[in-house]
Amino acid sequence: MKKLKIFFILPICVLISCNEDEGEIDYADLGANIVLNTSSISNLDENHTMEFSIITADDVTVTDMEVAIGTTTVNASLSGDTATFNSSLFGTLNRFKVDDPETSQDESKEKISSVEANTISTLSNGNPYSKDFTVKITKALSLEKGLDAIIYNTTVEDTLIFKASTKSAIIDNISLEWKKGKEGIYAPTTPLGSALNVNGDEIIFSNFTDASYGYNLTVKDTLYYRFIATSGTLTDSFETYIPIVSQTFESSNKVTLSSDLTKNKLNLGTATFYTDSNTDEAEIKFKSPTGFETEGTTDIDFVKVGDLSGESEYFNTIDKLFAEKDLLIAQRLYDTGTKETEVTDATNGDLYIYKITRDVTEYGMIKIGDVVSTNGGTSLTEINIEFGEAEIK
Incomplete structure (x- = not known):
């Protein structure tokens, strides 16, 4: 002793x-x-x-x-x-x-x-x-790094890391199963193309689409993973789920574009207004009677969003599409739409997709709110807009 x-x-x-x-x-x-x-x-x-x-x-x-x-x-x-x-x-x-x-x-x-x-x-x-x-x-199995979501069709890598740890028990192997959504049925999967390391491993998701790994998952679906560690006759399992989300712009700006020449030009990247005499910093400007147009040599054009009834339930109205802020849908609508450099008659409820190239190319949305015209000696028109943009990676 x-x-x-x-x-x-x-x-x-x-x-x-x-x-x-x-x-x-x-x-x-x-x-x-x-x-x-x-x-x-x-x-x-x-x-x-x-x-x-x-x-x-x-x-x-x-x-x-x-x-x-x-x-x-x-x-x-x-x-x-x-x-x-x-x-x-x-x-x-x-x-x-x-x-x-x-x-x-x-x-x-x-x-x-x-x-x-x-x-x-x-x-x-x-x-x-x-x-x-x-x-x-x-638990012998746990997550070292979980994922809140997998971003659809992006080159930016999302990495899931799991680990396995025991005091003395020997883990013989770790298998992995997947399913679509909570009600799906689990099936074996080998996302790395080989067996998982028994001490832990990482799974990197990049360019994830509906064709990835044979999962046939798209935006709004949820990927469930179940890891199973085997030690002799004993097993431990760990289940995690990862929503599939689209690329979006994170926030939007609400501003008023005006015919007032002291603030009739707007930089969409900074949400800053400029006077009519400024020819260097603005990207769009007010266009009579109730619209907007490209300012100067800005590399930007617009596509008006039309009927969305054929889209999925998540995007079948302008309000839903703008609420989702889905840039992949926006890019598709832009690519198939009629490009314009000026809009003359925007009305409340309209939605425009724009593509702008500065140092990088970004896609954005402009949603038209109230359009107000007054005549107090001088005619004044104000267009309330909400907009946001981001680069698709």
Whole structure:
């Protein structure tokens, strides 16, 4: 057993220090303390050696120790200043698994359960010694980096990283299954083209389309993945889901384009107005009677959005299309539409797709709101617009 021989006060301090969290026994009076070294194991570690450190005063030894869960007990093996027992005492650890895809990625990653047990020891000084302890049970599989979404048809990479970790259990292999939506049926998949690394791996999504991996998933669908780790006859699984989203512009600006020559020109990139005399910084300007046109040499043109009834339910009206801010739909409508460099008669509810090239090419939408004309000595027309844009990557 470990002996504390420095001076009398030290063993008291050492023995008391472990008593703060327990609040049950004054270990200095007993002359011994037991500290759990194995504080957590995975749900595949059903045959792991659990270890305690034994700390005693000079004249005290631990002669016997039992570990109990409820009415089930086992004898711990004593060797010097350590005691060990096998985690098989805890029974089936997979009963603690967390496998709820409706739980957020971060919550699933951190969620754990635990086993409550206690030790019953015989001390050479005749004092009884019982101490409770807790072992956390974690999943062998977890996400190192989750994905909030996969962006459809973009060259920008989205990476999902999972890891596998046990105390001593050997993971034989990790397989992966996929399905479309919550109600789908799982099927095997090998997105990397080879077996997954048993310690963890990363799956990179790039240029994801309905043809990718044979999934036939498009915008508004949800990809479900289920990872399965096998260790002998034991398995652990982890499920995650990833919505498929389109490329969009993140925010929009609401402004008023006016026939007032002190503010009749607009830079769409900065949402800044300029006077009619400014010929350098504006990109569009007011056009009589109720429209707008290209300013100067700006590389921009417009396509008016027509009937959308043939689109999906998410884009079958102008309001829905603008609310979704879907640039891939906008690009398609632009490519198939009639390009104009001027609009003379915009009315409330109209929607225009524009393509503009500065250092890069961006697509955007201009939605027409109220159009107000007044005659207070000088005729004034104001067009309320909401617009936004972004580069398609």
